[in-house]
Amino acid sequence: MRRGLLSLTILAMLVVSVGVLAQEVSIAVVWSGTELQAFKDTIAVFESNTGIDVVIDEVGRDLPTVLPVRVAAGNPPDLAALPNPGQMKEFADQGALVALDGLENLADHPQAFLDLGSVDGSVYGFFISADLKSLVWYNTKAFAAAGYEIPTSWPALIALSNQIVADGGTPWAIGLESGAASGWAGTDWIEDIMLRTAGPDLYDQWVNHEIAWTHPAVKKAWEYFGQIVNASGYVYGGAVGALTINFGDSPSIMFDDPPGAYMHRQATFIQSFILNADPDLIPVEDYNIFVFPPISPVFGTPLLGAGDLIGVFNNTPEAMALADYLASAEAQAIWCAALGKLAINTTVDPSIYPDAITAQAAGMLADASTFRFDGSDLMPAAVGSGTFWTGVLDYISGIPLDTVLEAIEASAVDAYGE
């Protein structure tokens, strides 16, 4: 009798534990605060639909350091929010990631994003959302009052800038100050221009340091940036203004009376800064966006941005179910509606977005022929968060371009371990 009871207990424990094991999936995430809460809300729907328990491993911003260690130790989470495509490729090359080609919901993802998450033709990572960086924000009413048209090419952009100067205004609000990260806003300009003048292939080679920083194509991108940032009368406060004004403060210059500037090139997230400074402004009516215009007709209008990438490390049914859910319109609608990010799944209803501008940006992203990840985030930190940032500041403060590029190149040779 006692023996029977014991074996029954053991059996029961076994069933329970197997049940728990089978019904659990872990995901390591980089998010905290409102982003983490939005992710929990997204996951809650999955849990109640499937009964699978999701364990969120709140690693936080150390994830890029922690994840390789856990993978090397043979103890990765089932899924993870991967820091960037570069690290994703490293994991895929090591054979640590599970190929996701079979996931149903990936059929609704644009090819440009699938390509970005692919290694050797197989998908190893997919995006749940993105921030779009190739945007120019402008003061709608000021544009209408002066009769300015939205420029659709680089010459038109320069012509418009000249027109604004001729009319006694200042075309650009540029602010590169960002505390210890000062200069990053300028790297986005150069990346956007590089994509348009040299094309995505050369852009990739540049990011991987297969071409030098002194390469003519790289120099050309900087010179295009210089056409605006170093041009007399183009930038609010000139070079000193661009170098000292905080990136978050600079767009609100456009809403001074009279406007201190007319245009501001920045990612989707800047809208919260605009509204924070002037809560009375109404999207579209007071400010709007246009896409950073193409430069070379060969390369069209590629889009630059950053995104939240998901990879799967353990091929269990629960992990695959969670991955498929995160790729779905249902999950991305919850996540993006809460944060104002842009969904990748093209079947997400545009009405989930908090305003028309975010919806418009999402539309641009869905139609993107080419999308590239923010290059400075993919480079080794000593370059991408080091000499590239300081190089931009040095260039604007009057150091000759060749000197700047040689300095970055020297650090790159060192940092890429060549």
Add this chain to the structure above:
Amino acid sequence: MRTRRWVPWLYAGPAILLLIFFLVFPSVETARLSFMDRGGDSYVGFQNYIYAFTNSTMLTAFRNNAIWVVVFTVFTVSLGLLFAVLLDRVRYEKIIKSIVFIPMAISMVGAGTIWKFVYAYRPAGASQIGLLNAIVVGLGGQPIGWLIERPWVNNFCLIAVGIWMWTGFCMVVLSAAYKNIPRQLMEAARIDGANEWQIFRRVILPLLKPTIAVVTTTMIVFVLKIFDIVYVMTNGNFSTEVLANRMYKEQYAFANYGRASAIAVIILLLIIPMMVVNIRRFKQQEAIR
């Protein structure tokens, strides 16, 4: 009763163990890491030191540390001395001294942030949000990018923040020493016909000399490690880099432990002579007693 030989060790033991664990071991480990590669995996000889003495940003950092040591130390100590001696004769001594000392109560990061606002730039014509540029424009001048203008304006603007903070400390220490000087000495000098400058030069200064020396070396040791003000206000951009900020960047932004350790060792080696001077002086004073 003769004390057994092991008894002193018993008392000093715990302190020695703590010192070894928290000071000696980390120093030796840092020195070891300074000869290793970025991840601390393999030996690279003197490469990190070669980098430290040839890289152009590092050379700028050495130059700026030298500027900091000279300008910061001269100004904090001499201003501190000036306040200590002159305020002794003022009726509102306590109030004025408190005002001079208040910045000491502010954290370095807080001070950096406050002064960043003071130096803020807005173009001519716009309303100036920075105090300094508001004054300049009010006097009919053009606004200046205080933290951009290299290499002298921005470095001196940063050093000014340090002086603003630490003059109070020098003043308090020197003032205490000054008040310890017997008044009879000054009265005697006065009766002998010395004027105020002669009293200061021949009586006060020689008697304050040991204190001035201690304050000066303390300031030098402090300023060789200067980090917070630069990190908060410019992060070393526009040729304002200093050694400690470079060390921080190599360690935390670039994850290059080898180079960060090498810079740490260099800073330590620069500080050691100052420590030796301080300890020698301390021993001399002990001997006098």
